[in-house]
Amino acid sequence: MSLVAGFPGSGSASLIVSEGLSKVYGEHHALRDLTLEVRRGEVFGLLGPNGSGKTTTIRLWLGLMRPTRGKATVFGFDCWRGGLEVRRLVSYLPGELRMPGSLTGLGVLRFLSGLRGGEGLDRAEAIAERVMKLDLGRKVRKYSTGMKQKLALAQAFADPVDVLILDEPTSALDPSARHDVLNLVREARDVGQTVVFSGHVLSEVEAVCDRVAILRRGRLVHVEDMHARRHLRMVMARFDGEPPAPPEELELTLRRMHGPAFLWEHRGELAPLLRWLADVPTADLAIGTEDLHALYDQYHGPDADDDEEDPAR
Numbered sequence: 001m002s003l004v005a006g007f008p009g010s011g012s013a014s015l016i017v018s019e020g021l022s023k024v025y026g027e028h029h030a031l032r033d034l035t036l037e038v039r040r041g042e043v044f045g046l047l048g049p050n051g052s053g054k055t056t057t058i059r060l061w062l063g064l065m066r067p068t069r070g071k072a073t074v075f076g077f078d079c080w081r082g083g084l085e086v087r088r089l090v091s092y093l094p095g096e097l098r099m100p101g102s103l104t105g106l107g108v109l110r111f112l113s114g115l116r117g118g119e120g121l122d123r124a125e126a127i128a129e130r131v132m133k134l135d136l137g138r139k140v141r142k143y144s145t146g147m148k149q150k151l152a153l154a155q156a157f158a159d160p161v162d163v164l165i166l167d168e169p170t171s172a173l174d175p176s177a178r179h180d181v182l183n184l185v186r187e188a189r190d191v192g193q194t195v196v197f198s199g200h201v202l203s204e205v206e207a208v209c210d211r212v213a214i215l216r217r218g219r220l221v222h223v224e225d226m227h228a229r230r231h232l233r234m235v236m237a238r239f240d241g242e243p244p245a246p247p248e249e250l251e252l253t254l255r256r257m258h259g260p261a262f263l264w265e266h267r268g269e270l271a272p273l274l275r276w277l278a279d280v281p282t283a284d285l286a287i288g289t290e291d292l293h294a295l296y297d298q299y300h301g302p303d304a305d306d307d308e309e310d311p312a313r
Helices: 054-061 083-089 105-114 121-131 145-158 175-190 202-208 270-279 292-300
Strands: 014-025 028-039 043-047 069-074 090-093 163-167 194-198 211-216 219-225 233-239 252-258 261-266 282-288
Touching (some): 028 069, 043 202, 054 194, 090 145, 105 121, 105 145, 145 175, 175 194, 175 202, 202 292, 211 292, 270 282
Parallel strands (some): 043 211, 090 163, 163 194
Antiparallel strands (some): 014 069, 233 261, 233 282, 252 261
């Protein structure tokens, strides 16, 4: 699926590009020098607590606010100067929804689809009724918060665009609906759409994202390739006598050490690691995995560096 052939930057592997993007309100830095690319066809996660800069980043990408410094482009269009063109090519689900309560669910879908010439209405109805189990004949004012969220999601996934930007798409949903949304994200990627997924539920982000950016107080502090992370092992070893130095080809990265006990990250082949451990005086050994929560806690956990002025890592 590609709707942008011939547009500026349509041949590039990166659809969204930020260069030194910043937003300042008086003395408050909502976003500081964000340099980041979102690649064509990936699900890209934005992580961070409230106030970390996620929504500000999204609004700058959509041209809904003017950057203080730097620039961002989508499909090669400047997000501020070409904001109308950007918004024509992107489907956006905001974190806070407003809908006309006097319309029925179907009336809302017809109105939103009509903004794009009626394209996507049949698919929006199908998602709303068959996946989200909504009664489209009811007035929206009688919908619960979760039902309104489902209606908006049906339209977002039905829009005929190459990029979906979803700001906390599962925040008001029950577990079953959350599962449905994650499946829709996977389906969008499978047909070639690019998805920006901003959320707080780490297990959901971990389940669907190809890469994840972690923001802290308006700064980008880390970008993680989730495919590489799924092959990451955590190796904890305790040695008798003098601790040996591991060979470089084992691809071990020291996380921390305490006396004769070492904790390493391991991304290489397992067999060479086990052969080396068998040849050195290993007193105790544990090999496991680490979820996204552990990485997130490095930047937002109780032991994270609390110096607000530290440069991005």
